[in-house]
Amino acid sequence: MDLMPNFSLVTWLLLILFLSLLVLYGLWPFQTFKKQDVPGTSSCCSECFEKYGKIWGFDGRQPVLAGLDPILIKNILVKECYTNFGLNGILGSAISMAEDEKWKRIRTVLSPALTSGKLKEVNIFEAYSMDVVVSTSFSVNIDSMSNPSDPFVTNMKKFLRFMLFPFIAPVLEKMNVTLLPSRVMDFFKGIFLKMKKEWENCSRTVSPAPVASPLHCAVLLTLSDEEILAQARVFVFAGYETTSSTLSYLSYNLATHPDVQQQLRDEIDAYLPNRVKEGEEMLGLYQKAGWKQDRMEEIVTIPKHMVVMIPAYVLHRDLAYWLEQEEFRPERTESIDPYTFLPFGAGPRNCIGMRFALLIVKVAVVVLLQHFSFRTFKDTPVRIWDGVCGVLAPQWCTASLSWPGSGRP
Numbered sequence: 367m368d369l370m371p372n373f374s375l376v377t378w379l380l381l382i383l384f385l386s387l388l389v390l391y392g393l394w395p396f397q398t399f400k401k402q403d404v405p406g407t408s409s410c411c412s413e414c415f416e417k418y419g420k421i422w423g424f425d426g427r428q429p430v431l432a433g434l435d436p437i438l439i440k441n442i443l444v445k446e447c448y449t450n451f452g453l454n455g456i457l458g459s460a461i462s463m464a465e466d467e468k469w470k471r472i473r474t475v476l477s478p479a480l481t482s483g484k485l486k487e488v489n490i491f492e493a494y495s496m497d498v499v500v501s502t503s504f505s506v507n508i509d510s511m512s513n514p515s516d517p518f519v520t521n522m523k524k525f526l527r528f529m530l531f532p533f534i535a536p537v538l539e540k541m542n543v544t545l546l547p548s549r550v551m552d553f554f555k556g557i558f559l560k561m562k563k564e565w566e567n568c569s570r571t572v573s574p575a576p577v578a579s580p581l582h583c584a585v586l587l588t589l590s591d592e593e594i595l596a597q598a599r600v601f602v603f604a605g606y607e608t609t610s611s612t613l614s615y616l617s618y619n620l621a622t623h624p625d626v627q628q629q630l631r632d633e634i635d636a637y638l639p640n641r642v643k644e645g646e647e648m649l650g651l652y653q654k655a656g657w658k659q660d661r662m663e664e665i666v667t668i669p670k671h672m673v674v675m676i677p678a679y680v681l682h683r684d685l686a687y688w689l690e691q692e693e694f695r696p697e698r699t700e701s702i703d704p705y706t707f708l709p710f711g712a713g714p715r716n717c718i719g720m721r722f723a724l725l726i727v728k729v730a731v732v733v734l735l736q737h738f739s740f741r742t743f744k745d746t747p748v749r750i751w752d753g754v755c756g757v758l759a760p761q762w763c764t765a766s767l768s769w770p771g772s773g774r775p
């Protein structure tokens with residue numbers, strides 16, 4: 367008796383194709399973490415945590431290892447200097463995408479432009495995030511609040527709508543495709559070429575230049591046109607959303623904590639009775655909460671090219687490191703372990719714009735509090751954070767964020 371069904375050749379081929387795809391995408395990719403006994407999206411055990419510390423994996427075609435252990439974080443961010451996921455095309459030369467020697471060269475050129483000394487020369491008084499970041503990246507002054515239809519503002523918004531899909535980047539690379547709208551990119555290129563001419567003229571005639579733009583310095587140094595343009599774009603991209611959301615969250619916290627707001631205003635009035643002064647260290651945000659560091663008992667081998675993620679949101683709420691981690695407590699000013707508090711990353715590839723961002727935020731808050739008060743109104747939500755961490759640490763991110771074996775309630 368013939369046990370094989372009487373399928374046509376095409377049906378057999380489709381069946382084989384289906385089974386191969388199932389193995390390739392549905393079964394085989396989910397072995398990476400299981401093989402190493404690392405807790406993954408498909409497995410969870412407190413013994414694994416005790417064995418390796420706070421790490422877990424997201425299985426799939428592109429396995430992603432996530433970790434909260436300060437030793438692991440230090441190794442990745444400092445010792446094994448990592449690279450970000452890549453992008454091709456016009457952003458391929460941006461500092462945040464560049465790798466190895468190319469990154470070193472670009473970082474060396476840009477870093478001096480963002481030292482505290484240089485930042486003092488930048489006019490940031492009209493600033494809020496977009497205006498400041500655009501003026502420092504492209505040396506173009508915009509007033510996005512009064513002129514929302516300014517071509518620079520509209521193109522900026524289109525540019526910022528663009529989302530990054532790290533896992534398809536290699537495919538796009540091969541196809542030489544970029545996700546950024548070319549019309550928007552051409553707009554920025556036009557502005558850049560115009561500005562470059564002015565910078566070159568001004569560097570020959572006036573010294574120092576009227577605007578202390580990082581890109582001005584770059585023009586004077588060694589980057590190619592394509593590289594300078596990529597940095598301008600990425601500065602806007604990296605600097606706008608981050609500083610504006612920091613300001614939004616800060617104003618929310620000040621509105622919901624009127625006592626803290628009053629204290630801050632009193633300090634501002636005491637230090638700056640008449641005018642705004644830049645660069646004062648006024649806002650300390652977190653403190654180390656007297657935690658005992660867990661040690662990784664066993665070594666996990668991280669295969670080459672595996673994506674490693676450090677979920678800062680979860681790290682900054684881990685009860686092992688922070689007391690009352692959900693509370694806005696600006697008086698947390700004690701020394702902080704650099705690897706459990708990573709608002710600007712750590713190591714050689716940390717945020718190059720950190721000082722600049724802090725300056726923008728501090729000056730904005732000082733000016734605002736000298737003139738206004740932040741208040742809640744009846745629809746202001748009491749909690750705005752719920753729901754994020756379940757995505758980042760699915761199995762262990764419970765309401766109390768306590769980890770197996772973390773030693774804290």
Ligand code: HEM
Pocket residue numbers: 450461462463473499600601602604605606608609612708709710711712714715716717718719720722723724
């Ligand atoms: C509150 C505001 C900001 C926050 C929270 C922030 C945060 C960060 C973090 C966490 C990283 C490291 C990312 C990683 O580890 O891969 C980073 C990198 C970077 N940031 Fe910021 N940033 C802010 C503002 C800015 C500003 C204003 C600029 C531009 C002037 C900027 C430019 C960059 C660049 C170019 C990198 C990549 C550096 C490299 O790869 O060498 N950031 N930022």
